[in-house]
Amino acid sequence: xxxxxxxxxxIEDDPPMRRFLRTSLRSQGFQVYEADTGNRGIIEAxxxxxxxxxxxxGLPDRDGVEVVKAxxxxxxxxxxxxxxxxTEEHKIEALDAGADDYLTKPFGIGELLARIRVALRRSxxxxxxxxxxxxxxxxxxxxLLRRTVAVGEREIRLPPTEYRLLxxxxxxxxxxxxxxxxxxxxxxxxxxxxxHYLRIYMSQLRQKLETDPAKPEYLITESGxxxxxxx
Numbered sequence: 746x747x748x749x750x751x752x753x754x755x756i757e758d759d760p761p762m763r764r765f766l767r768t769s770l771r772s773q774g775f776q777v778y779e780a781d782t783g784n785r786g787i788i789e790a791x792x793x794x795x796x797x798x799x800x801x802x803g804l805p806d807r808d809g810v811e812v813v814k815a816x817x818x819x820x821x822x823x824x825x826x827x828x829x830x831x832t833e834e835h836k837i838e839a840l841d842a843g844a845d846d847y848l849t850k851p852f853g854i855g856e857l858l859a860r861i862r863v864a865l866r867r868s869x870x871x872x873x874x875x876x877x878x879x880x881x882x883x884x885x886x887x888x889l890l891r892r893t894v895a896v897g898e899r900e901i902r903l904p905p906t907e908y909r910l911l912x913x914x915x916x917x918x919x920x921x922x923x924x925x926x927x928x929x930x931x932x933x934x935x936x937x938x939x940x941h942y943l944r945i946y947m948s949q950l951r952q953k954l955e956t957d958p959a960k961p962e963y964l965i966t967e968s969g970x971x972x973x974x975x976x
Contacts, residue, residue: 751865751892752776752905754795756786756812757827758805766799769854775861783807787815791933794909795822797864799857802828802839810842817843819934823864827852866890873915875963875976885954885963887915894954901953906931910946911954914964914974923971947972 753775757763763779770777778793780786783804790798798816802809813824825846826839836847845867846860875885886895889912894901903911913930914922922930928937936942947966951958965975 750774750776751797752778752793752795753861754778754780754786754789754793754798756780756783756789756798756804756809757801758782758803759801762801765854769858770861773858781805783809783812783815786812790816790820790822791935794905794931794933796868797861798822798824799861800824800826800844802826802830802835810839813839813842813844819929821868823868825857825860825864827857873918873974873976875918875974887911889915896954903950903953907946907950907953910943911950911974914972918974919976921967921971921973927971943972 751774753770755763755766755770755777757766757779758781760781763781767777767779778789778795780789783806786798786800786804800809800812804812809826809828813826816822816824823845824843825848826844827848827850828835828839829850830836831849839847845864848857848860873885873887873889875887884897886893888894892908894903894908894911909931910927913927924940924943925937927943928939931946932939932942947964948958951961951964954963955961963975965973967973
């Protein structure tokens with residue numbers, strides 16, 4: 746069964762455009778959250794943890810390029826600019842600030858959907874396979890593109906937060922991620938001190954994925970530092 750539907754955050758001040766994007770994206774299975782100002786968009790990005798941001802540059806409170814820079818201070822999530830500004834200078838400015846793609850209004854919804862799919866594929870990376878050394882569980886498989894998780898032949902359904910935590914570790918498989926890095930990536934900048942979140946959700950993941958949660962084979966604790974996914 747597929748994992749959670751991808752989350753898209755739309756930062757756009759024009760109500761008809763937001764309505765059009767909301768309807769179009771939801772019809773394709775995306776979860777959609779919205780913000781009508783740059784400041785609200787930054788807050789929503791931290792709260793909602795989207796997989797993709799669709800961003801207008803002409804916002805009422807701050808320029809969209811400033812929003813790109815603010816997001817890039819703490820996240821690498823794909824940002825697709827959707828703007829009426831069509832000059833090469835504007836495109837270069839947005840891309841240099843950290844945007845991943847730039848689409849000029851008016852646009853076709855088919856092209857936007859294609860660019861969102863490309864952004865998701867790029868951020869997903871490859872399938873991660875972790876062998877089971879004991880041979881009892883059959884190994885852990887994380888398909889970041891299809892958003893599925895399996896232990897042996899058994900598919901595991903994960904709630905969104907647990908999936909985001911596992912996906913963050915999978916994207917950096919074999920590397921230690923600090924508590925702060927994981928809190929930023931999964932919960933956002935307002936929760937970088939909430940290490941108890943990590944302990945709770947890591948325990949829940951181990952209960953679902955490990956043969957013996959007290960002696961984890963996949964989700965390894967690096968004492969005093971963070972966690973890593975063993976490969």
